[in-house]
Amino acid sequence: MTQLNPFTIQVPQDVLDDLQQRLTRTRWTDEPQHADWNYGTNPQCLRELVEYWQNNYDWRKQEAALNELPQFTTTIDGINIHFVYVKGKGDNPKPLILNHGWPDSFYRFYKVIPMLTDPASYGGNPAHSFDVVVPSIPGFGFSDRVALNDDVTANLWAKLMTDVLGYDTFVAAGGDLGMGITKSLANQYPDRVQAIHLTDVGYPTGTEDWSTMSHAEQEFGQFIQQWWYAEGAYNMIQSTKPQTLGYALNDSPVGLASWIVEKFYGWSDTQGNLENSFTKDELLTNIMIYWVTQTINTSIRTYREGMLAAYSTEGGLKSAQYVDVPTGVAIFPADAPTPEDWAKRMVNVKRFTKMPKGGHFAALEVPALWVNDVSTFFYEV
Numbered sequence: 001m002t003q004l005n006p007f008t009i010q011v012p013q014d015v016l017d018d019l020q021q022r023l024t025r026t027r028w029t030d031e032p033q034h035a036d037w038n039y040g041t042n043p044q045c046l047r048e049l050v051e052y053w054q055n056n057y058d059w060r061k062q063e064a065a066l067n068e069l070p071q072f073t074t075t076i077d078g079i080n081i082h083f084v085y086v087k088g089k090g091d092n093p094k095p096l097i098l099n100h101g102w103p104d105s106f107y108r109f110y111k112v113i114p115m116l117t118d119p120a121s122y123g124g125n126p127a128h129s130f131d132v133v134v135p136s137i138p139g140f141g142f143s144d145r146v147a148l149n150d151d152v153t154a155n156l157w158a159k160l161m162t163d164v165l166g167y168d169t170f171v172a173a174g175g176d177l178g179m180g181i182t183k184s185l186a187n188q189y190p191d192r193v194q195a196i197h198l199t200d201v202g203y204p205t206g207t208e209d210w211s212t213m214s215h216a217e218q219e220f221g222q223f224i225q226q227w228w229y230a231e232g233a234y235n236m237i238q239s240t241k242p243q244t245l246g247y248a249l250n251d252s253p254v255g256l257a258s259w260i261v262e263k264f265y266g267w268s269d270t271q272g273n274l275e276n277s278f279t280k281d282e283l284l285t286n287i288m289i290y291w292v293t294q295t296i297n298t299s300i301r302t303y304r305e306g307m308l309a310a311y312s313t314e315g316g317l318k319s320a321q322y323v324d325v326p327t328g329v330a331i332f333p334a335d336a337p338t339p340e341d342w343a344k345r346m347v348n349v350k351r352f353t354k355m356p357k358g359g360h361f362a363a364l365e366v367p368a369l370w371v372n373d374v375s376t377f378f379y380e381v
Contacts, residue, residue, distance in 0.1 A: 101176020
């Protein structure tokens with residue numbers, strides 16, 4: 001068994017003092033009149049968030065709350081991995097690994113961990129509990145600052161679950177980058193991964209034979225193409241020139257907040273108000289995890305590592321291939337409108353749910369809806 005090391009988040013005070021100084025010295029750019037979100041991050045929203053960050057936000061309070069979650073580190077293949085690990089209540093909880101994405105972090109799942117490990121306390125079936133493992137992707141948060149592709153990370157997670165934690169089999173769930181890692185886990189280790197749950201399954205690339213696609217799939221392909229033109233600039237730069245961007249985001253807390261918050265607004269069911277979906281404390285705690293660990297550069301470089309591997313690996317990445325393992329899919333209205341036909345083209349769909357509300361960061365935004373779908377699927381499959 002690989003050694004488990006208990007971990008406590010303890011950010012040095014000089015890091016927090018430096019942050020305050022940088023916030024105070026922010027050199028604000030000019031702003032178009034009536035900009036709203038039409039030019040990118042809403043200037044008024046960002047200024048209000050930064051004012052709160054300076055005067056009301058309490059990192060030590062948030063740090064203490066995070067430290068209520070049992071956290072550990074371990075070294076796998078020379079890489080230090082940080083993860084939350086909470087045992088479920090009951091006689092036979094299912095082991096479940098949860099995979100976050102970008103620009104979120106392990107914090108995406110902080111609300112759902114108690115709901116999954118102790119369902120009875122939240123009105124759920126007490127027999128439907130899970131041992132929950134939430135690792136920080138390498139290059140994110142408190143794991144080592146190294147950028148890896150989906151397949152390499154999935155291999156680390158398989159070793160974490162079996163060699164480190166001792167599970168013979170387990171289930172997995174994720175979205176965004178976590179979707180790719182989850183699919184890769186299932187494809188590389190179908191004898192260990194019993195089932196997976198996803199909130200997205202991958203997108204049309206334009207290389208598909210449209211004559212084989214249903215009308216719903218063709219509409220989805222057109223939507224994705226238009227979306228990339230309007231919203232995909234972040235992906236293009238992070239997949240090609242991440243280092244150029246990294247200097248700015250690692251140096252400026254306001255720049256970092258702007259880059260991240262715009263995605264939380266654009267990809268969530270905000271109905272025009274960011275705080276319909278997330279509190280300021282939640283937004284800033286996620287941003288702080290990037291800031292205090294200086295992992296924004298490695299996190300965005302993950303996109304380039306994935307792109308390089310996709311084109312240089314014979315047969316492509318396992319994360320992009322069809323998944324035979326039983327799969328549950330939940331599609332949230334503020335996320336990409338994936339039709340069931342397309343999901344079936346990508347994975348072995350055993351449950352497909354169109355959700356009434358929520359978006360890309362569903363476990364953080366609408367935790368009860370997400371938990372109900374995940375728990376129901378894994379205990380029915």
